[in-house]
Amino acid sequence: MKTIDVDGIKVRIQIWDTAGQERYQTITKQYYRRAQGIFLVYDITSERSYQHIMKWASDVDEYAPDGVQKILIGNKADESQKRQVGADQGLKLAKEYGMDFFETSACTNINIKESFTRLTELVLQAHKKELDGLRMYTTDELSIAELNEDDSKQDGSENSPKACWC
Numbered sequence: 340m341k342t343i344d345v346d347g348i349k350v351r352i353q354i355w356d357t358a359g360q361e362r363y364q365t366i367t368k369q370y371y372r373r374a375q376g377i378f379l380v381y382d383i384t385s386e387r388s389y390q391h392i393m394k395w396a397s398d399v400d401e402y403a404p405d406g407v408q409k410i411l412i413g414n415k416a417d418e419s420q421k422r423q424v425g426a427d428q429g430l431k432l433a434k435e436y437g438m439d440f441f442e443t444s445a446c447t448n449i450n451i452k453e454s455f456t457r458l459t460e461l462v463l464q465a466h467k468k469e470l471d472g473l474r475m476y477t478t479d480e481l482s483i484a485e486l487n488e489d490d491s492k493q494d495g496s497e498n499s500p501k502a503c504w505c
């Protein structure tokens with residue numbers, strides 16, 4: 340659990356770091372189901388890890404809920420002397436998937452706060468749309484209920500049952 344500040348709002352987020360190894364995949368996929376935001380992380384010093392992103396992305400498509408927010412991360416930005424994956428490659432892949440992209444370093448804290456804040460923002464935005472939609476729906480329902488009530492009063496008898504089928 341971690342609390343972060345997004346535009347002055349305190350948001351409590353629960354973070355799961357899933358295992359990358361193949362033998363844990365069955366368990367890992369179970370975490371996707373309840374995720375609202377996902378970082379797809381590769382290591383900029385490993386071309387192989389970059390190539391693996393396609394597999395992660397297709398697993399996420401298959402197992403994560405619709406509307407899950409995703410960000411592509413190229414980690415170990417502090418190890419640029421060992422770099423095998425260019426920032427342009429990361430950006431290109433992120434564009435293909437319609438994701439934001441950050442190069443980060445968990446060791447030197449480069450872009451860690453920024454990427455968590457961005458993912459939280461995206462999740463909040465996605466849910467705001469849902470909530471707004473729900474609010475509109477509820478308002479429509481209420482107006483219909485009010486109209487029905489007014490209809491029933493039109494016969495002038497306040498005490499008569501509101502729905503009478505006989």
Ligand SMILES: Nc1nc2c(ncn2[C@@H]2O[C@H](COP(=O)(O)OP(=O)(O)OP(=O)(O)O)[C@@H](O)[C@H]2O)c(=O)[nH]1
Nearest residue numbers: 357358359360414415416417418443444445446447
């Ligand atoms: N230089 C550098 N090393 C890092 C960074 N992030 C992680 N490491 C190192 O990379 C190694 C693997 O880190 P993990 O956090 O275990 O990586 P992981 O992807 O969670 O590994 P799995 O759970 O096996 O998938 C460790 O030795 C870390 O210290 C980083 O930003 N920079």
